[in-house]
Amino acid sequence: MSRLTLSILLLFLLILATNYNWWQDSEQPQVNKQREDVWQPNYQARNMQTNLFNEEGVLTHSIHAAVMEHYEALGFTLFQQPQYSVFVQADEPPWEITAQEGTLYEDNRIQLETNVEIRSLSEDGVWQTINTSFIEIDLNNKTMHSDQPVTILGVNYTIRGNGFSADMNSKQFELLDHVETIYGKDN
Amino acid sequence: INQDFNEPIRVASKFQSGDGINKVSIFREDVKITQGSLSIEASEVEVNAEQGKGREIFIARGNPAEYQQTMADGSRIRALANHIEYQVEKRTLTLSGNAELHQNSSSVSGDKIEFNMEKEQLVAQGSDDGDGRVETIFQPEPKKKPVQEK
Numbered sequence: 505m506s507r508l509t510l511s512i513l514l515l516f517l518l519i520l521a522t523n524y525n526w527w528q529d530s531e532q533p534q535v536n537k538q539r540e541d542v543w544q545p546n547y548q549a550r551n552m553q554t555n556l557f558n559e560e561g562v563l564t565h566s567i568h569a570a571v572m573e574h575y576e577a578l579g580f581t582l583f584q585q586p587q588y589s590v591f592v593q594a595d596e597p598p599w600e601i602t603a604q605e606g607t608l609y610e611d612n613r614i615q616l617e618t619n620v621e622i623r624s625l626s627e628d629g630v631w632q633t634i635n636t637s638f639i640e641i642d643l644n645n646k647t648m649h650s651d652q653p654v655t656i657l658g659v660n661y662t663i664r665g666n667g668f669s670a671d672m673n674s675k676q677f678e679l680l681d682h683v684e685t686i687y688g689k690d691n
Numbered sequence: 692i693n694q695d696f697n698e699p700i701r702v703a704s705k706f707q708s709g710d711g712i713n714k715v716s717i718f719r720e721d722v723k724i725t726q727g728s729l730s731i732e733a734s735e736v737e738v739n740a741e742q743g744k745g746r747e748i749f750i751a752r753g754n755p756a757e758y759q760q761t762m763a764d765g766s767r768i769r770a771l772a773n774h775i776e777y778q779v780e781k782r783t784l785t786l787s788g789n790a791e792l793h794q795n796s797s798s799v800s801g802d803k804i805e806f807n808m809e810k811e812q813l814v815a816q817g818s819d820d821g822d823g824r825v826e827t828i829f830q831p832e833p834k835k836k837p838v839q840e841k
Contacts, residue, residue: 631711660744663707675711682707682718687738687747687779688699688726 545573545582565590565598565643569606581608586616592646592672597625599672601641612643622648631670631677632657646672654679661687693809695727695760696782700747702736714740724749724777728761729808731775742780749777755789762794762811769793770806782809790816 548571555566569583586606589598604618615638622634636654641647649669656663656677665679705720716738724731733751740747751758755771762768773788784806786792791800792813805814 660740660747665707676709677711678706678708680706682704685702685707685716685718686699687702687740688745 543575546576548573562594563591567606567608579610582606583608588614588616590641590643590646590672599624603639613640614643615640632659636668648672661685693763695729696779696809698727700724700726700749700779702738702749704736716740722751724751729759731756731758731777733757733775746780748779751775751777758784758786760808764795766795768811770804772804783807783814 549569550571551568552572553566553568554572556564558564566589567583568587569585571582571584573582575581583606584604586601586603588601588603588606590601591598600623601616601620603616603620606614606616608614617638620634620636620639622631622639624631624633634648634654634656636650636652638652639648639650642649647669648671651667653666654664654668656668663679663685664683666681666683668677668679670677702718702722702724704718704722707716707718709716718736718738719734722733722736724733724736731749731751733753733756735752737750737752738747739750742748752774755773756775758768758770758772758775758777760768770784770786770790770792772786772790774786776785776787777783778785786804786806787802789800790802790804791798792804792806794811799813799816801816804816806812807814
């Protein structure tokens, strides 16, 4: 490494150092451009069907939606008219869930909005249908939570309340703001 | 009274929780059960729906819980007890814990009273430990033929 190349190198570093902010500035506009992209879906699918399996290869839930938009950077997927089947226990038919719109987050939480209907396909199931305008389902531990008015139709009863939470495995449920439950043929 | 039993049973309360597997629901905080003219007010009600449709058992607990219903002759029967169990299918009421039943001009009190709501008659009364105080003030007069609605 002759003295000449050393001094050239030094000179080059010097220039670089003094212009450091120049190099920095040019970075700025680029970031704004990138933020706009974030709002564009990474990919979009129409009439798509996704089946998701757990480690043992057991089907845990499947989604059919008119439109699906995945937003990688924002970490969620939007569904239009999602039809969701959640398989809770092997010996039990799945729960069918439909709504106007659904948002699936990376931590396996799905929020469903507008005309949400959850149907249990087993006749003697504890709840036949659940209707509400918003619900969040944690697909990992199969729990549901809503803070909106809800109507739960069971075998021979109807429950109305504001907000509820339920565990699809243990079938425990709770209404903190219960309005009324009707037993008998009125439901 | 008999039309009551064709009516749906409504339970209002602030809080409700349930267990779908053994089909038991718990209602808490100003619980009110109504079925036609029947009403039961309590601080807590447990509903056991294990035997299925129309065979629910309502267990009301309160200090005391209160039951009321309009009899065939139009008079209002009233009962108080810490524990009121309403068996929907058998149409019977089992009162226990400082139980009192007031019907027309008679009233009965004791540790345990069983009442057939359809026949409007006392089925059994007494106390669990055998030597508890049981008091009947006046026997209800024989049931008049229920007046037919026009």
